[in-house]
Amino acid sequence: MSYVCRGPDPLGGGPIYTPPHATSSGEVTAHMRILPRLARFIALAPAFLALSACKLEVLKPSGDIAERQKDLLLASTGLMLLIIIPVMAMVVWFTWRYRASNKAATYKPDWDHSTKFELVIWAAPLLIIICLGALTWVGTHLLDPYRPLDRLSATESVPDEDPFRVEVVALDWKWLFIYPEQGVASVNELAVPVNREIEFSLTSSSVMNAFYIPAMAGMIYAMPGMETKLHGVFNNGGEYQGLASHYSGHGFSGMRFKAHALEPAAFDEWVDEARANGGMLDRPKYLELEAPSENVKPMTFAEVDPELFDRAVNMCVEQNKMCMAEMMALDDQGGTGLAGTINMAQLTYDKNIRRGLARPVFGQEPFMVTSFCTPADSVKMFADLRQSQPVVRVDQTPMRGIALPRPENRLGIGMPRLIQDARHPTAVEPQL
Numbered sequence: 001m002s003y004v005c006r007g008p009d010p011l012g013g014g015p016i017y018t019p020p021h022a023t024s025s026g027e028v029t030a031h032m033r034i035l036p037r038l039a040r041f042i043a044l045a046p047a048f049l050a051l052s053a054c055k056l057e058v059l060k061p062s063g064d065i066a067e068r069q070k071d072l073l074l075a076s077t078g079l080m081l082l083i084i085i086p087v088m089a090m091v092v093w094f095t096w097r098y099r100a101s102n103k104a105a106t107y108k109p110d111w112d113h114s115t116k117f118e119l120v121i122w123a124a125p126l127l128i129i130i131c132l133g134a135l136t137w138v139g140t141h142l143l144d145p146y147r148p149l150d151r152l153s154a155t156e157s158v159p160d161e162d163p164f165r166v167e168v169v170a171l172d173w174k175w176l177f178i179y180p181e182q183g184v185a186s187v188n189e190l191a192v193p194v195n196r197e198i199e200f201s202l203t204s205s206s207v208m209n210a211f212y213i214p215a216m217a218g219m220i221y222a223m224p225g226m227e228t229k230l231h232g233v234f235n236n237g238g239e240y241q242g243l244a245s246h247y248s249g250h251g252f253s254g255m256r257f258k259a260h261a262l263e264p265a266a267f268d269e270w271v272d273e274a275r276a277n278g279g280m281l282d283r284p285k286y287l288e289l290e291a292p293s294e295n296v297k298p299m300t301f302a303e304v305d306p307e308l309f310d311r312a313v314n315m316c317v318e319q320n321k322m323c324m325a326e327m328m329a330l331d332d333q334g335g336t337g338l339a340g341t342i343n344m345a346q347l348t349y350d351k352n353i354r355r356g357l358a359r360p361v362f363g364q365e366p367f368m369v370t371s372f373c374t375p376a377d378s379v380k381m382f383a384d385l386r387q388s389q390p391v392v393r394v395d396q397t398p399m400r401g402i403a404l405p406r407p408e409n410r411l412g413i414g415m416p417r418l419i420q421d422a423r424h425p426t427a428v429e430p431q432l
Helices: 027-052 065-095 116-143 264-277 283-289 308-313 324-332 336-352 373-386
Strands: 004-008 015-018 164-171 174-179 184-188 189-193 198-204 209-212 220-222 228-232 238-244 256-262 299-301
Touching: 004 264, 004 373, 065 116, 065 228, 164 209, 164 220, 164 308, 184 189, 184 198, 184 264, 198 209, 198 220, 198 308, 220 228, 256 264, 264 299, 283 308
Parallel strands: 164 198, 189 256
Antiparallel strands: 004 015, 164 174, 174 184, 184 299, 198 228, 209 220, 209 238, 238 256
């Protein structure tokens, strides 16, 4: 290898010889700066690869409700961009045009007002806000989670049949799904028929949580002592992600489950398999299951206590404990005095007991008032609670009023009805 002479040694020695590919100190420093950047980029490469595997379930839904929510999201974003994009463009344009070096630009240091300019900067956002408000109001009523579906898809109406019902209980930290019509239950696994309306009834055993299947419908809260509703549909079969979207404690990150949208025959096979696996979900098993646990594997139960969900809502799964429905009935008849007060304190205290954090309320040991109902009374009470009202579907085709009932005249006088029902084909505007 031949060497190149770089000059005399500054310390008085002989000439310095370096290989021909050697670089100067500045070039070496530049290369040393590039290497850390390249290393950072290589370190971030796995993160980009991981993100490339993510599913955009919100923007690629499988259900009609989620599809309409996506349309609402995109329409709202588009309306906001109508004002954001011009503002960002004008920031760049003003910065460039009125730069210090541009002597041709108009210079008015005393300018402070322009009626036309004020009209534009106030009118445009106001119109956007009006449109967003109208769009949100319409979407809020059309996509109300408590409202039965008015269609299965844009081209298919809802058949004349009852919705498929699933009862959901948010436990620490897992999801319990009860199928009252099939008499089976599952933990951290949901299976439903495809292209059929689903009615979820939700509650929680301890703290407030949020049930969310992005591909099917919006998020709905599950709260202890209350029952919430969610209507949705899967238009396409497949496996979808479900999760708890509300922080609920240490094991919150493991509250995920797979939602399987199956053809009717495949769903029947899933039910038969759950029955074949055996297992009874009764009240003692439920109390054992609701104890805090993390990353619970999916499991199924062949039989379920038919009163279990109603008892979970009424916070009386424990043996002989007074249910909220019974307590409210007693209060409606005059109450139970001090015993009722103690029982209410105990109901408020349930969350701490179930999480294993017992603290004295009235004494060192927790206690509660037992139920006043006889077994026959309890059976009748839960039978009344399980009675479901017939599904009433509202024609949501008219846009005026969003198919909501017209407010009636509450003044008690014969006022002319200036606002006619747009759905009535024979509506005639009165002559004043």
